[in-house]
Amino acid sequence: KEETTQAMMYQAKTFVPLPLTDVTIDWIPVGEFEDANGAKKQQVFLVSVSNEQVEKYKNIFSAVGLNLRFLEVETMSLARILTHGDKVTSIIIDIGARSTAIGVASNGVVKYNAQTDFAGASITQAITSGLGININRAEDLKRQKGLSGVGGEYQLSTLMLPYVDVILNEVRRVRDIYERNYHDRIERVIISGGGANLLGIEKYISSQMGNLPTIKANPFDKIGYPPEF
Numbered sequence: 662k663e664e665t666t667q668a669m670m671y672q673a674k675t676f677v678p679l680p681l682t683d684v685t686i687d688w689i690p691v692g693e694f695e696d697a698n699g700a701k702k703q704q705v706f707l708v709s710v711s712n713e714q715v716e717k718y719k720n721i722f723s724a725v726g727l728n729l730r731f732l733e734v735e736t737m738s739l740a741r742i743l744t745h746g747d748k749v750t751s752i753i754i755d756i757g758a759r760s761t762a763i764g765v766a767s768n769g770v771v772k773y774n775a776q777t778d779f780a781g782a783s784i785t786q787a788i789t790s791g792l793g794i795n796i797n798r799a800e801d802l803k804r805q806k807g808l809s810g811v812g813g814e815y816q817l818s819t820l821m822l823p824y825v826d827v828i829l830n831e832v833r834r835v836r837d838i839y840e841r842n843y844h845d846r847i848e849r850v851i852i853s854g855g856g857a858n859l860l861g862i863e864k865y866i867s868s869q870m871g872n873l874p875t876i877k878a879n880p881f882d883k884i885g886y887p888p889e890f
Contacts, residue, residue, distance in 0.1 A: 669686070669688055669705070669707070670686070672707070673686055673707060673709065676707060676709075677709045679709075679711065683711060683712055683713075684709045684710060684711055684712060685709070685710050685711075685712055685715050686707070686708065686709045687708050688705050688706060688707045688708060689705070689706050689708075689770075690703055690704070690705050690706075691704050691705065691706045691770045691771065691772055692704045692770075692772065694843050694844055694845070695844065704772065704843065706770075706771050706772070706774070708734050708737075710732070710734070715732060718732060734774075735755070735762065736753070736755065736762050736764040736766075736771055736774050737771050739753055739755060739762075739764065739766075739853060739878070740753065740764055740766035740769060740770060740771045741769040741770075742880050742883070743766070743851055743853070743878055743879075743880065743882075744766045744767055744768060744769055744770075744851075745768065745769035745883060746768065746769070746883070747767065747768060747769075748767055748768055749767060749848050749849055750765065750766075750767040750772070750845055750846065750847050750848055750849075751765070751766055751767065751847065751848070751849040751850065751851050752764070752765050752832060752835065752836055752839075752847050752849070752850055752851070753765075753766055753851045753852075753853060753878070754828070754832055754850065754851070754852045754853070754854075754856075754866070755852075755853045755854040756780055756781055756828065756852065756853070756854040756855065756856025756857060756859075757780050757781060757854045757855060757856070758780060758781045758782045758855060759778070759780055759781075759782055760776055760777065760778050760780050761776065761777050761778075761779060761780045761828050761831075761854070761856070762774070762775075762776050762854075763775045763776065763777070763831060763832055763835045765835065765836075765839045765847060772839065772843065772845075773835065773838070773839045773843070775831065775834075775835045777827070777828060777831040779824055779827045779828050779831075780828070780854075780856065781854070781855050781856045783824045783827075784803060784821050784824045784825065784856070784859070785799045785800055785803060786799075787820045787821060787823070787824055788802060788803060788817065788820050788821065791816070791820040792816075792817075792820070802817060803821070803859060804858060804859070804860070805860070806818075806860065807859050807860020807861040807862065808821060808822065808825070808859060808860065808861035808862055808865050821859075822865075825859075825862070825865065826869070829866065829869050829870070832850075832870070833870070836870075847873070848873070848874070849873060849874050849875070849876070850866055850867065850870055850873050850874070850875040850876070851875075851876055851877075851878050852866065852875065852876075852877055852878065853877075853878035853880075857877050857878060863875045863876065863877060
């Protein structure tokens with residue numbers, strides 16, 4: 662185990678943009694694949710989080726009297742809740758306010774992960790600037806009209822689409838890298854986060870991703886609960 666730890670720490674230097682003394686690192690094996698020469702390789706998902714963030718959450722839990730047992734990167738949680746028991750390889754687009762996380766997952770396990778700073782707030786700001794309205798009004802329009810505007814609403818969608826396209830360019834890049842390096846095909850898109858509520862986004866993403874089936878995340882899909890709820 663010590664040899665594995667040393668090997669992983671050595672590899673981490675290539676990927677982690679901070680000194681290793683400033684981050685907490687963990688990893689999990691997520692599968693095997695053959696390279697171009699037919700050699701078997703183990704695929705490992707490496708996670709690094711700044712110690713500052715770890716301490717922040719430790720302090721929050723301590724302050725409210727809770728016993729913090731472990732921390733997990735959100736993409737890993739999404740992969741588990743959205744793809745557990747499902748062998749179809751999916752690309753999850755988690756559109757938050759400040760950033761968009763992009764993860765490739767199947768059977769509850771993250772296989773690849775990336776991120777872009779273009780997200781929901783970027784789209785809202787484009788509407789604010791383009792129509793000369795305040796942020797709250799822009800947010801309302803974004804949710805009510807979405808990407809399917811016609812006639813007088815067409816201007817709204819033209820303001821948003823360039824930012825959605827930037828996100829999708831990164832999604833396509835992730836797909837191409839994953840499929841090329843790991844010889845596996847992505848067969849579905851799952852969108853989550855606040856940005857998934859943008860009207861018409863499933864249809865638009867599917868059309869831009871070669872008509873890949875695109876669905877909105879349903880985190881309760883695999884959870885049993887009484888029918889009256």
